Amino acid sequence: MEFLQPATWEEALEARAASRDAVPIAGGTDVMVGINFGRLRPALLLDLTRVPELQQWGTDDGAVRLGAGVPYARVITELGDRLPGLAMAARTIGSPQIRNRGTVGGNLATASPAGDAHPALLAAGAEVEVASVRGTRRIPVADFYRGVKRSALADDELVAAVRIPPRTGPQQYSKIGTRNAMVIAVAAFGLALHPDRRAVGTGIGSAAPTPRRAPAAEEFLAGELDGLWESRAELPPATAARFGELVAGAAAPIDDVRGTARYRVHALSVMARRTLTWAWADYRKGDPACA
Amino acid sequence: MSTPTRTPAGAPSSVGGPGGRIGDDAQRPDGVLKVRGEFAYASDLWMDDMLWGVTLRSPHPYARIRSVDVGPALAVPGVHAVLTSDDVPGEKVYGLELADQPVLALDVVRYQGEPVALVAADHPDTARRAAARIVVDYDVWEPVTDARAALGHPTWNQVHDAPAAVTELSRESAHLHPHGNLVRHLKVRKGDPEPTADVVVVGEYEVGMQDQAFLGPESGLAVPGEDGGVDLYVATQWLHVDQRQICSALAMPPEKVRLTLAGVGGAFGGREDLSMHVHACLLALHTGKPVKMSYNREESFFGHVHRHPATMRYEHGATRDGDLVYVKAEIFLDGGAYASSTPAVVGNAGTMGLGPYVVPNVHVDCYGAYTNNPPCGAMRGFGSVQTAFAYEAQMDALAAELGMDPVELRCRNAMELGSETPTGQVVDSPAPVAELLRRLVAMPLPPEPATGDDVDLRHMPGGVSNTTHGEGVRRGVGYAVAYKNVAFSEGFDDYSTARVRLEVVGGEAVATVHTAAAEVGQGLVTVEQQIARTELGVDAVVVHPKDTAVGSAGSSSASRQTYVTGGAVKAACEAVRGRVLERARGLVGRPAGDLRLDGGKVVSDLEGVALPLADVLGDDAVEETVEWRHRPTQALDPDTGQGFAHVQYAFSAHRAVVDVDTELGLVKVVEMACTQDVGKAINPQAVVGQIQGGTAQGLGLAVMEEILVRDGRVQNPSFTDYLIPTVLDMPPMRIEVLEYADPHAPYGLRGVGEAPNISSGPAVLAAIRQATGLPLRRVPVRPEHLTGT
Known part of the structure; x- marks a missing residue:
């Protein structure tokens, strides 16, 4: 196994272009598991941890541009105010050691339907910035996922960053696991209220071949909130319940070792209803920082 | 003779300081090393000229081997040896109680993961790649995966009828071994064979397959000796029973097979059977070089026995006042492909399976079966864990039927000094069952669950995954009590x-x-x-x-x-x-x-x-x-299961407090309280550690730990999907240690390690039942069971 450790982004892209079966590695929380279990035997490991740009975040064009190599621990401590949904998702990931290593860029590149960041990115309306020696392009995150562990990333491209609009309203994230920490999602749900554009964002995890939005639920809720944005009146319980049903209806889960399809659908409806209730309560209170 | 450069670090330097006598919290000689990550476990063993051994395992739960071609593996550069059963010089089968398990597969493989061939190479990766090139031609057969079906017993007997002769196989179930699929049938008969009672409760229960989940996978280093013998450094539980089996397989006398304990990273019964012991010795003797074998986590799940899954049917009869009149029970334990310690597990489940209660009339049938599931054998609690889920659920059901407090019902029927057990043995040392329960009741309860803005997610069902801020959460409190035989029973020369x-x-x-x-x-x-x-x-x-x-x-x-x-x-x-x-x-x-x-x-x-x-x-x-x-015990009467079979009993009781998100089916165990009589706490701190650890392992089985097996194949052989409790699952504990001396034991002490593992899980189940009102007949409890999905 060869090991390449580029020091600059340009070198990394050149290496990627030169060796398209290279396996990029950042935190290693997926790749090393694959190698240790003998399921992955890459001819070349492309270590991206020494590329300075990937370790940084900043604001650009009104969005937070989060370098692909920023670990979850920093998302929690540095971006909890601007990206509360993503920070809440990051808190559910693994152990402190995993959160110190794992990255949102790695989550995107792996594109597992169970990746914890995806529902939050979908709800926030993020864009994935990918690059190659051919240039840079931005892909709306909803178009990025193409199948089970397949993404829109070309074989000469690397994830450079993810661009996430900072919150304009309450965001929530909820995840089911069969223990109370360090667990892969049985089902997950991300919600973002966007009062600035009178819109609702959703994201579903672990309940379809890819992470996905629940468009019918978003439209329904945006319609129900018409007028309520201004009045900040109470949300009828029936609205939250219907929203939950529509979110569950967007899922296409399977039975597997972690849970049944029926349970996943049920759990999504409960999570969607509860997270909406919490988010709206925050909005009514003048939208303080989320729980 | 050369020795490994890293031998167990704890032992040779374990000179203790002053203090540290009987009854003191003596400091462990290995404690600081382990906390600092400096303790040398068996997987750290190293010699500069050593080879690495790996095992090729069967992908099929049941198949005949038509042929094995090792040529392609031998052709890999760096490979020093490839061995099959033909290379086993002595007895080709081994076992703790029955020699029925091949050292390397003979003509038939009986479980997924059964070792077929061995490779030694100068690098572990080379050895793995070479093993993958061994060509095994399998004739794949339909596996037998249900213990009752294997015994020709696909449905429950009517308890009031005479039990069927289960040694008769149904036509559908093939014999997995020449002597049939029954490993052991234990009958316990006491009192009136046809008792009647005012109140009767019947329940069927199922316990899934738990893994010991020790953190240090199987590992050892075999070093060929100048005398033609072998020195094996290995993580194990009983050096001499390993030695006996290795000698048999190698056709060598004991003086040529010398074992030294390497650093053990947990055992819990999973190291009672051989794993890589004979394999490493064979490779070392064959190559003339030291050979190290170290399983990874996935292989470890196939490399040791698990806790027997159980299906059980219980019938309890009592008077209106709440006195137990009789208990009838049928207990089926799935032993998997080989016997391992199934006979002794059947002995425990059958004799201890009614709990620490006085029952005048008893009719128990306990069966251990061969199937093509993973072999099951020893695990902490050893047959008593499974039955405790059933008998304690029955006591709660009986209390509900009688309109009695569940603790009062237990105390009313509790064993005490001088009581007679279901096997006719008089309890001849303190048995403070009722006191253990009453002390639990007297302990304060934790504060009520928080709601709304006061919520700390770490204390909620679902934890920081943020699934509830109090919605759907209901609290439950449950009690359970256990007893467990200490040391080896049934006449074993212990x-x-x-x-x-x-x-x-x-x-x-x-x-x-x-x-x-x-x-x-x-x-x-x-x-x-x-x-x-x-x-x-x-x-x-x-x-x-x-x-x-x-x-x-x-x-x-x-x-x-x-x-x-x-x-x-x-x-x-x-x-x-x-x-x-x-x-x-x-x-x-x-x-x-x-x-x-x-x-x-x-x-x-x-x-x-x-x-x-x-x-x-x-x-x-x-x-x-x-x-x-210790004083001798006796074999049980084969027809009645009566006899002085156990030298000592350990008693423990638990109170569990749980919060259940009833809408999402998620459980947070809020507090575990335990009372245990240990006779004399030789090292009180270590006693508390055993109680905490046993409690966690029992809690794990109650709410998450299960090896999922479908058609004889393991679905979750990793810690990604075989979940064990984290710090957010295992709550703080209240522990009271009682010291009522056993006059027959050194210092009056009682064995500690297993009892808390037995009473913990049933208490959690009782608490979840109280919170949800659901009968919950199966463990581990999954969110699907709690939500009807």
């Missing part, structure tokens, strides 16, 4: 050997304790030091590395080592002390009746003398080796 030496080294009196008792993390080395300090009045106690140069200590299982090896060390110390005092009497020149050893001196208060040991011993060492036995 003994331990201790060699103790006392000498003066550099002016200081030093005792050396040499036993073969495996330190598996439980703290036995500390107990050995404490006993020697107490009996010999010295501070410095060296615990010799555990090896087969001394006689057998028996297994580090059945909660027995502090009792049995502790008893042996105590006896050996007494023999040494006797000889030293005899010498001292000669020096004192007067008959001093009160001579004792204290502070490295021979002391007589009456005579006012204190002779330094250096003056008594000079350059001599006084050494004694003692083989020590």
Whole structure:
């Protein structure tokens, strides 16, 4: 196994272009598991941890541009105010050691339907910035996922960053696991209220071949909130319940070792209803920082 | 002879400081090393010229092997040997109780993961790649995956009918072994065969397959000896039973097969059977080089036995007042492909399976079956864990039927000193079952769950995954009590050997304790030091590395080592002390009746003398080796299951407080409280540690731990999907340790390790039932069970 450790982004892209079966590695929380279990035997490991740009975040064009190599621990401590949904998702990931290593860029590149960041990115309306020696392009995150562990990333491209609009309203994230920490999602749900554009964002995890939005639920809720944005009146319980049903209806889960399809659908409806209730309560209170 | 550069780091340097006598919180010699990550586990064993061994395993749960072609593997550069069953020089099958398991597959494989061939190479990756090139031609057969079906018993007997003759196989179930699919059928019969009662409750229960989930996977290093023999450094639970089986497979006498305990990262029963032991020895003898074998986590799930899954049907009859009249039970244990310790597990489940209650009329049938599922054998609690889920659920159901408080019903029927067990044995030491329960009831309850803005997610069902802020959460409280036989039962010649030496080294009196008792993390080395300090009045106690140069200590299982090896060390110390005092009497020149050893001196208060040991011993060492036995037990009557089968019982009780998110089916165990009678706490801190660990393991089985097997194939052989409790799942504990001496045991002590593992899970289940109102007949409880999805 060869090991390449580029020091600059340009070198990394050149290496990627030169060796398209290279396996990029950042935190290693997926790749090393694959190698240790003998399921992955890459001819070349492309270590991206020494590329300075990937370790940084900043604001650009009104969005937070989060370098692909920023670990979850920093998302929690540095971006909890601007990206509360993503920070809440990051808190559910693994152990402190995993959160110190794992990255949102790695989550995107792996594109597992169970990746914890995806529902939050979908709800926030993020864009994935990918690059190659051919240039840079931005892909709306909803178009990025193409199948089970397949993404829109070309074989000469690397994830450079993810661009996430900072919150304009309450965001929530909820995840089911069969223990109370360090667990892969049985089902997950991300919600973002966007009062600035009178819109609702959703994201579903672990309940379809890819992470996905629940468009019918978003439209329904945006319609129900018409007028309520201004009045900040109470949300009828029936609205939250219907929203939950529509979110569950967007899922296409399977039975597997972690849970049944029926349970996943049920759990999504409960999570969607509860997270909406919490988010709206925050909005009514003048939208303080989320729980 | 060369030795590994890294031997168990804990043992040779385990000279304890002062303090640390019986009853003290003595510091563990291996504790600091383990916390700092410096303890050398078996997977750290290393020799510069060693080879790496790997195992090729069957992908099929049941198949005939038509042919094996090792040629392509041998052709891989760096490969030194590829071995199959043809290369096993001695007996080709082994086993703890029945020799039925092939060292390497013969003509048939009977479970997924059965070892078929071995490869030794100069790099582990080379060995793995070469193993993948071995061509095995399988004729794949339909596996038998249901224990009851394997016994021709696909549906429950009507309990009131005479039990069917289950040794008769149904036509659908093939014999997996020449002697049929029944490993053992234990019958317990007592009192009226056709009892009647005012109130009857019937329940069927199922327990899934739990794994020991020890953190240090199977590992060892075999070093060929200059005498043609072999030295094996290995993480195990019983060196001498390993040695016996290795000798049989290698066709070598014991003096040529020498074992030394390597650093053990947990055991819990999973190291009672052989794993890589014979394999590494075969490869080392074949290549003439040291060979290391170390399983990874996935292989470990296929490399050791698990806890028997159980299906059980219980019928309890009681008077209106709540006195138990009878219990009938049928218990089926799935032993998987090979016998392992299934016969003894059946013995425990059958004899202990009604709980610590007085039951005048008993009718129990307990069966162990062969199937093509993963082999099951020893695990902490050993047959009692499974049955406790059933009998405690039954007691709660009976209490509900009677309109009685569940604790009161238990206390009313609780065993006590002088009670007779279902197997006709009179309980001849304290049995404070009712007191254990009443003490739990008297403990304060934790505060009510928070809601709304006060919520700390870490305390909610779902934890920081943020699934509830109090919505859907209901609290439940449940109680359970357990008893467990300590040490080996049913007439087994259960003994331990201790060699103790006392000498003066550099002016200081030093005792050396040499036993073969495996330190598996439980703290036995500390107990050995404490006993020697107490009996010999010295501070410095060296615990010799555990090896087969001394006689057998028996297994580090059945909660027995502090009792049995502790008893042996105590006896050996007494023999040494006797000889030293005899010498001292000669020096004192007067008959001093009160001579004792204290502070490295021979002391007589009456005579006012204190002779330094250096003056008594000079350059001599006084050494004694003692083989020590607990009082004998008896085999059970084959027709009635009656007899003095168990030497001692351990008793524990738990109260569980849970919060259940009833809408999402997620559980947060808020608090576990435990009371346990330990007779005498030799090391109170270690006792509490055992109670905490046993509680966590029982909680794990109650709410998450299960090896999922479908069509004989394991679905989750990794810690990604085989979940064990984290710090957010295992709550703080209240623990009360009682010390009612057992007059038959050394220091009055009782074995500690297993009982809390038995009562913990049923208490959690009782609490979840109270919170949800659901019957919950199966463990582990999954969110699907709680939400009807």
